[in-house]
Amino acid sequence: MTVNRPDAGASDAFSAGTLVAIGAGPKSLSVAAKAKVMADLGLPAPRVVIVDRYGVGGNWLPLGGWTDGRHRLGTSPEKDLGFPYRGTPHRTHAAQINAGMLEYSWMAFLVAHQTYTEWIDRGRPNPHHHVWARYLDWAAAKSGAELHIGTVERVRVVDGGWSVDFRTSDGGLDSVDGDGLLVTGPGSSDEPLLDDPRVLSVAGFWDAVSRRAIPASSRAAVIGGGETAASALDELVRHEVMSISVISPAPTIYTRGESYFENSVFSDPTGWPSLPAAERRDVIRRTDRGVFSVSVQENLLADERIHHLRGRVTAARRVGESVALTLGNPGRSAAEHSFDLVVDATGGRPLWFLDLFDAESVDELELALGGRPDLPRLETAIGHDLAVEGLSQALYLPNLAGFAQGPGFPNLSCLGELSNRVLRSAVDRSAARTGAKR
Known part of the structure; x- marks a missing residue:
């Protein structure tokens, strides 16, 4: 102490x-x-x-x-x-x-x-x-x-x-x-969605990075659309990975708004409580939750290995040498995708x-x-x-x-x-x- x-x-x-x-x-x-x-x-x-x-x-x-x-x-x-x-x-x-x-x-x-x-x-x-x-x-x-x-x-x-x-x-x-x-x-950052060596929590991922123990992967997935996922993705592209899928419920990977108008809402919350609830949720969704910073987006733009998969992970299971993730989307049938490395970066x-x-x-x-x-x-x-x-x-x-x-x-x-x-x-x-x- x-x-x-x-x-x-x-x-x-x-x-x-x-x-x-x-x-x-x-x-x-x-x-x-x-x-x-x-x-x-x-x-x-x-x-x-x-x-x-x-x-x-x-x-x-x-x-x-x-x-x-x-x-x-x-x-x-x-x-x-x-x-x-x-x-x-x-x-x-x-x-x-x-x-x-x-x-x-x-x-x-x-x-x-x-x-x-x-x-x-x-x-x-x-x-x-x-x-x-x-x-x-x-x-x-x-x-x-x-x-x-x-x-x-x-x-x-x-x-x-x-x-x-x-x-x-x-x-x-x-x-x-x-x-x-x-x-x-x-x-805590050490709770992965599945107890499996091919599924890394945030803490497990950064520990593997520090030990230079990120395994070579043909198909990797990063779950999450916020800054925790962005940092993990920014690191993962530096390793031997053939393709990386970013999984999030949003239609695409959004960039955080950095104009005066977005920033002023964050710096001065004076009128915030007077906004209708739906509008407040919309501002948070578009500018804070589930968005990558501009600098990370710029780093990733030219990397053809990165793709976006829309959906919320509803199940995960080990299938042979792969991890199968079930993705759910409103109004659509569940879809299953397999990966040999998964980083659960959904945050705390x-x-x-x-x-x-x-x-x-x-x-x-x-x-x-x-x-x-x-x-x-x-x-x-x-x-x-x-x-x-x-x-x-x-x-x-x-x-x-x-x-x-x-x-x-x-x-x-x-x-x-x-x-x-x-x-x-x-x-x-x-x-x-x-x-x-x-």
């Missing part, structure tokens, strides 16, 4: 409780950095405690199982921990807080490492994943983020708040309590964190939702503060906030607005508990 305790930036009188974050990625670090900025200004701010199995930025490194670290970030790095540098968790200190967050910006990171000029002269390229992880680690150290390295095993409701139990690297069991809980990250399970909740926590969540916790209920129950509405204990779920609050919250598109909403909520909830006035 590693713990960094921030320097005292404010007296106990300005404490706004404790926020526990699962996952030491950009969402948690944006909240931790801004809380530090607020505390340094003498403003109410929660103590932010982060728990992560691997440490800072693990999912951007090979050890996290989602990448080999050598592929490029799909989002501009200028959409950093403070972006879009608009608004504030506090009503009267926007300029000071945003100025403070510039100290944690991508540009500040490059200046600190004397690489800013080179990055500009090279045309502002998107960094490799491992470089993005270095940026996150730098920001964590600069903010003095309080970090516990351990594997979360159980989440419990306690006294109007949360208790997070985690297993430390030496095998011991530890816990941290908080008034609010922030859940980030995609969960959106509700992975529910496996950690004890029975009482699930019951509390069910009462708040008015039914069994499932994806449709949770997606529609995320309030403006990115927490589940109707739940007395603050449970912030930005990864599920895309439909209700804006498509930028599940990704890297508006980390500054994410931290604004979470911290404003934490401070307001603390004031309500203590009867203090802001």
Whole structure:
């Protein structure tokens, strides 16, 4: 277990409780950095405690199982921990807080490492994943983020708040309590659709890449149409494969929209909740879910080995030396296709964190939702503060906030607005508990 305790930036009188974050990625670090900025200004701010199995930025490194670290970030790095540098968790200190967050910006990171000029002269390229992880680690150290390295095993409701139990690297069991809980990250990447050596999970694929153990293949398939699949495909084309089928339910492989109009919806979610539900779903489908970044599409355009198969995989089985995948499409008969290598790159399970909740926590969540916790209920129950509405204990779920609050919250598109909403909520909830006035 590693713990960094921030320097005292404010007296106990300005404490706004404790926020526990699962996952030491950009969402948690944006909240931790801004809380530090607020505390340094003498403003109410929660103590932010982060728990992560691997440490800072693990999912951007090979050890996290989602990448080999050598592929490029799909989002501009200028959409950093403070972006879009608009608004504030506090009503009267926007300029000071945003100025403070510039100290944690991508540009500040490059200046600190004397690489800013080179990055500009090279045309502002998107960094490799491992470089993005270095940026996150730098920001964590600069903010003095309080970090516990351990594997979360159980989440419990306690006294109007949360208790997070985690297993430390030496095998011991530890816990941290908080008034609010922030859940980030995609969960596990090592669950393939079929337990078979010819079917690789995301983690299995990147492990094989690192060991240079990707087998030669005549017919390979990559299941998924999003950035996880795009990274796997971008790597697979560098290996000895005769043909690659990209399997997704969409009619084709879409390119993520990168014009001002698409980007502005991600950066500024102000009017998002007023859009009809069907239009919100359509925007997310066209610009975020099931799309490849422009850079990956450009890399793949000239490769004649790549083809698209439309359908949703409904079954998988081993047939001799091949794996047979059954594809279903609405209004059409199921079709079976055989491959000798399959990469299941459909991404993580959106509700992975529910496996950690004890029975009482699930019951509390069910009462708040008015039914069994499932994806449709949770997606529609995320309030403006990115927490589940109707739940007395603050449970912030930005990864599920895309439909209700804006498509930028599940990704890297508006980390500054994410931290604004979470911290404003934490401070307001603390004031309500203590009867203090802001």
